[in-house]
């Protein structure tokens with residue numbers, strides 16, 4: 194059963210509330226031109242009024258998470274493998290991945306039924322012979338505490354990862370050489386790409402995470418850092434199984450939620466922001482989700 198079918202029951206109520214919030218947000222989610230959005234500071238949103246009922250949004254988000262988790266549980270293993278491969282092929286062959294020099298990516302967790310990133314991580318850490326673009330620098334998440342605090346730390350091999358209490362592989366704070374791993378917030382060169390996980394996504398770039406606020410907080414901080422340094426914002430690309438792509442108006446959003454620039458699902462790449470259109474246009478790789 195598709196996520197959309199599962200969502201039909203709750204759709205009317207959720208959509209009514211979400212649409213109200215979205216209407217409020219539409220004016221401020223993508224208010225920038227291609228260049229200004231990439232250089233702008235998050236304070237662009239500061240003047241907007243908050244959504245009228247934050248408690249309702251929290252419970253709508255919780256309900257949607259439950260529905261998507263259950264849709265993911267019914268995904269047959271062979272279909273998941275097929276979708277994992279299709280998504281990773283798209284990423285690995287994309288111009289924005291090939292040209293990226295430094296990136297943040299999540300280490301996919303099988304029990305969370307996340308889109309796999311193992312092939313992508315392997316390609317970054319051990320590029321295929323003949324890869325002319327040179328080795329990329331990789332940062333992966335490490336949860337520091339339950340107050341939405343996550344860091345992205347540099348790793349150079351998969352052996353740098355150890356399972357945390359949630360059974361997600363993450364880097365130790367200190368490397369084998371005894372030195373603290375580089376934190377992306379303290380690195381002198383900016384990352385150009387984030388591969389972002391989540392539970393649900395739509396074609397407007399809205400994203401529903403697992404509820405920790407880890408990504409929203411870090412992405413906001415990173416975007417603010419880019420604005421301060423006057424460097425380009427990284428491209429934010431979400432990876433989604435087909436069951437995780439929902440109609441617009443379904444994902445409840447607040448001012449904290451950071452939209453993504455592009456969405457990759459097994460059907461292709463959906464460029465959403467002007468920055469994503471620029472990154473994708475040269476290869477004519479765009480396709481719409483079916």
Ligand SMILES: Nc1nc2c(c(=O)[nH]1)N(C=O)[C@@H](CNc1ccc(C(=O)N[C@@H](CCC(=O)O)C(=O)O)cc1)CN2
Pocket residue numbers: 262299300301302305307334335336343359361390391402403404405406407408
């Ligand atoms: N691979 C991966 N790494 C990541 C994240 C992620 O989403 N994926 N995170 C992104 O923030 C951070 C960790 N945040 C997490 C938040 C919740 C759960 C989790 O197990 N959630 C359960 C429900 C738990 C509950 O309801 O109490 C689930 O979603 O099924 C895992 C990681 C940092 N590292």
Ligand SMILES: Nc1ncnc2c1ncn2[C@@H]1O[C@H](COP(=O)(O)OP(=O)(O)OP(=O)(O)O)[C@@H](O)[C@H]1O
Pocket residue numbers: 254341391400401402403404405406407408409410413449450
């Ligand atoms: N930039 C931020 N600053 C402060 N609090 C934040 C920020 N972003 C999110 N939060 C808080 O984190 C909590 C979880 O937010 P939300 O439900 O949107 O997380 P999520 O998007 O599902 O998770 P994630 O961002 O880890 O993928 C909420 O209480 C929210 O207010």
